[in-house]
Amino acid sequence: NRRIVLASRPHGAPTEANFRLETGHVPTPSAGQILLRTVWLSLDPYMRGRMSEGPSYVPPVAINEVMGAGTVAIVERSDHPDYAEGDWVVSNSGWQDFALSDGKDLFKLSGPVLKHPSWALGMLGMPGFTAYMGLLDIGQPQPGETVVVAAATGAVGSIVGQIAKLKGCYVVGIAGGADKCRYAEESLGFDRCLDHRAGDFAESLKRHCPEGIDVYFESVGGKVFSAVLPLMNTKGRIPVCGLIADYNSTEPAVGPNQLPQFQGTILRKRLRVQGFIITQDYGHRFGEFFSQMSQWVAEDRFVFREDSVEGLDHAPETFIGMLEGKNFGKVLIRVAGD
Template sequence: MPQDRQTNRRIVLASRPHGAPTAADFREEAQHLPTPGQGQLLLRTVWLSLDPYMRGRMSDAPSYVPPLAINETICGGTVSIVEQSHHADFKSGDWVLSYSGWQDFALSDGSGLVKLSGPVLQHPSWALGMLGMPGFTAYMGLLDIGNPQPGETVVVAAATGAVGSLVGQIAKIKGCHVVGIAGGAAKCRYAEDVLGFDRCLDHRDPNFAQQLSRHCSEGIDVYFESVGGAVFNAVLPLMNTRGRIPVCGLIADYNRTAPSAGPDQLPLLQSAILRKRLRVQGFIITQDYGHRFDEFFRQMSQWVAQGRLQFREDIVDGLDNAPEAFIGMLEGKNFGKVVIRVAGDKPAP
């Protein structure tokens, strides 16, 4: 459904998911279009980012940020056009990176907005992908925590996702042997043929653990973790002494409502960390590295301009399709970075 410039559609959290989210956990509402006051601007959402971390915000468990409240607009990064402005730093028609969430329009006082200009405007949605939070996560997690060295073996979970696809390509730029892990033959072919991974393995294959061992015959120096679960269990025995494991997410556990079945793996993990002197470090990109965004943006922009990075988007049209797309993303149905095309890219007449 196209945007109606008289009303503001928004999607709110109707109930906290128990396990995997369902359509009943979301509700679409319509409000009067807000009017900006002095020092404010009205933003029209063009692109909306869907990211796994949003599932955590739907839970009321303690975390690094407060949970979403029931009936609150679902959070999310957005690329927006300034529709109306009473703010000295912005004018109508400006493109901005914002955090408006799952809605057509939003009021802002300018705080936290990043004005977009230059080459990124050729692909504004990239400000939510390889030149935004996912790219920033890949860049800092791999280079600062993983510290890959030429000739080392880097293994990447969710290898065709928004973060993993970039982790593998940056590791190749740094001269590493890169093995990706993805779900399905098509994604694995894409990782090898388009992204340039040396190998990509299907974690759904019953012989996955044996294949991983064969293709990492000299062990694993860096494992970029975003999945957890059975994938991590296959990786851990192959980690080399002084291996590094940046941890940016654990998507396999996001919908879990009870401890996983099977033996307790904690003693094995603790033993491996001690014996192999592993560095296992979780990080929250905005809180730990926000001050280094400019460094990331300069280098990534240069690699993009040089044609050294490929990036695939899974584009879904329509704000009303965001819940279904989000549920599918958590099930691994997406192929690339999930973005919702909320509206066209022209300002109001």
């Protein structure tokens, strides 16, 4: 049983030295337990927060503890009445080949999702759920409104933009680089996608949002937010989902203090800015999301790109790359064959 543990806490961007691969015995289930074999491991930006101590919405991983993660796993052995060998489940079993569970944190996969089990970590799982609730419950997009979404080709952003299109909105994505922007326009069906690394990004955003911005789905922060804020319309909504541009920061941002401008805009434009943590705020509505999204997926309404890498040992470098925008789509590690 291979497992990747947190070896040390990063200062700034994580490095491979912060992780350690260990090998041990495959655990044996005792009464009421299930042995899970990881097939797909989900890598998500929130894991950066868990590598550090200090305030975050998820408790830190302890040093020498296995890195936590959502997984899709197969039941290898079961001493639990509700699970049988060969069942597919979504689990929180982390960066390792095998794990034991008492069944309480498992979600059994059945029906069409079994055709593509990794979707349970993507558009039919936590990222899709985040997109759905953040956009629809907080953003409340109306037909004809302008919706801007950051990290537009990623797991969450790609679904946000596609739901906004279904709701009849004009959708502008923001992504890193020409390839991602082309993909957002040609494959995801966004009206526009703009490269946040381009020198004229702020002007270009203004030009392509001629009627201002009604909903900004925030996943990034930093320079992207500075370009969006002046374009927000009166009564605009900003679901604050993530701030990935700052996850590796070690110092407060330098430069002019933009807080008065930010608060002034909230006041004058009467903006609604609301943070949310998907599991804590919306855990009770997963069923509602899952049935609607499953229907849309069955109707082929969504495109969902996965960026999967073979082998548990590649998880650290893949995770580090995701925080730098090297991924193109939902980041997954294929740990074992099925």
